[in-house]
Amino acid sequence: MHRAALLLVLLICNFVFALSLTDGLLPNGGFEHGPKKTEMNGTVVTSKTAIPNWEISGYVEYIKSGQKQGDMLLIVPQGNSAVRLGNEASIKQKVQVIKGMFYSITFSAARTCAQEEKLNVSVSPNLEANDWGILPIQTMYSSNGWDSYSWGFQADRPDIEISIHNPGVEEDATCGPLIDTVALKTLYPPKLATNLIKNGDFEEGPYVFPKTSWGVLIPPHIKDDHSPLPGWIIESLKAVKYIDSQHFAVPEGKRAIELLAGKESAIAQIVKTIIGKTYVLTFAVGDANNACEGSMVVESFAGNYNVQVPYDSKGKGGFKRAQLQFNATSTRTRIMFLSTFYTMKNDNSGSLCGPVLDDVKLISVRNPRRLL
Numbered sequence: 001m002h003r004a005a006l007l008l009v010l011l012i013c014n015f016v017f018a019l020s021l022t023d024g025l026l027p028n029g030g031f032e033h034g035p036k037k038t039e040m041n042g043t044v045v046t047s048k049t050a051i052p053n054w055e056i057s058g059y060v061e062y063i064k065s066g067q068k069q070g071d072m073l074l075i076v077p078q079g080n081s082a083v084r085l086g087n088e089a090s091i092k093q094k095v096q097v098i099k100g101m102f103y104s105i106t107f108s109a110a111r112t113c114a115q116e117e118k119l120n121v122s123v124s125p126n127l128e129a130n131d132w133g134i135l136p137i138q139t140m141y142s143s144n145g146w147d148s149y150s151w152g153f154q155a156d157r158p159d160i161e162i163s164i165h166n167p168g169v170e171e172d173a174t175c176g177p178l179i180d181t182v183a184l185k186t187l188y189p190p191k192l193a194t195n196l197i198k199n200g201d202f203e204e205g206p207y208v209f210p211k212t213s214w215g216v217l218i219p220p221h222i223k224d225d226h227s228p229l230p231g232w233i234i235e236s237l238k239a240v241k242y243i244d245s246q247h248f249a250v251p252e253g254k255r256a257i258e259l260l261a262g263k264e265s266a267i268a269q270i271v272k273t274i275i276g277k278t279y280v281l282t283f284a285v286g287d288a289n290n291a292c293e294g295s296m297v298v299e300s301f302a303g304n305y306n307v308q309v310p311y312d313s314k315g316k317g318g319f320k321r322a323q324l325q326f327n328a329t330s331t332r333t334r335i336m337f338l339s340t341f342y343t344m345k346n347d348n349s350g351s352l353c354g355p356v357l358d359d360v361k362l363i364s365v366r367n368p369r370r371l372l
Helices: 002-020
Strands: 023-025 055-057 060-064 081-085 090-096 102-110 118-124 132-136 147-154 159-165 178-187 216-218 240-244 255-258 266-272 278-286 293-302 305-314 319-327 332-339 356-365
Touching: 081 090, 090 178, 102 118, 118 147, 132 147, 159 178, 278 293, 278 305, 278 332, 293 319, 305 319, 319 356, 332 356
Parallel strands: 147 216
Antiparallel strands: 023 178, 055 090, 060 081, 081 178, 090 159, 102 147, 102 178, 118 132, 118 159, 216 240, 240 255, 255 356, 266 332, 278 319, 278 356, 293 305, 293 332
C-alpha cells in the first residue's frame, strides 16, 4: 500500500514537472548559466556538459553581450549570454513532455559573418522520420539582426531530446549563428463553434518571448509538418510572423499574423462546406504599428472566389474589416490569404514587413439577400 502511494506521488510529480516545462524557457534556456573557466579555451567550450542543462557537440562558443569579432559587435537580445554554433555544431537538451501532445519550440537566432546560414531543429527519439526541419536564417526580418523562429512537433514519447544543429560548413568556424532564449509551449487543437475557421483569432500559437519586440517567425509548411500555428498551413515559400498586442497593434485579442513577403507569404486552411450553400468569410486587415508604411493589399480566396482588400498604412496601427461571400462548389473549400506587394520598414533597416491579418470568421448564411 505504501509503495502504491509512493508510486502515485512520483507519477504526479513527473506529470507536474512535464507541465512546468511546456510554456516558457527551457532550463537555462537563456544560457545565463555558463561554463566554468576551466571548461573553456577563450570563448570555445571544451566540455560537452559544460553549459548547465545542455549537451554540446562540435565547435561551440559561449558569447557575452558586447563581445567583438573583428569590427562586428555581438549583441545578445535578452540577458548577457548566448551560444554560437560553428561547423556541424549542436546543442541539445532532454525534456519531459506528454505523449501525444503537440508542442512548439521557439528560439532566437542571429547570423554573424556567414551568408547562407541554416539551422536544423529536431526532436528525438520520435517515431516519425521527418520530425526535423531546416530553417534558413539568412533573411533578416527584424531591425536589430535577431529573429525568433518557431517549429512544431507531436511528442511520440514522454522523454524527448530537443536539438538545434548548424549543418553549415564554413572556412571560418567562428562564422556560425548565435542562439539565445530557447522555449517550449504546448499547443492545443482548436475547436469549432459557430465559426467554421479553426483558430481564426490566432490566439493559439507559438511561445512569444515577453521582452522581445520582433514577434515569432512561423516557417513554411514544407519546412514544418506540424504547424506551430494550429489549424493553419503556411502555404508559401517564405515565413509569416506571429505578433502580440504587447509589442504590436493587433486588431482583435492578443495575437495576429503579419504577412511579410508579398505573394511568397501566405496562410491557408481547408474547411468542410456543403455544395450550393452560401458562406460569408469576414476578417480584419491592418498594420502592426511597426514603421511599415505604404499601400498594401490583402488577397483573400475561398475556392474559386476571391477579393482584394486595399489598406493604406501610415505605420502607426489601425485596421479595417472586409468580407467575401461565396457559394460552395465542393465539400472542401480552401481559404487562403496573401499579401499582394512586398513592403519594407521605413527605418532604413531593409527589413521586410506587411499587412496584419486577424479575426478570421466563416459562417454559413440562410438568407444571403439580407447581407446585400
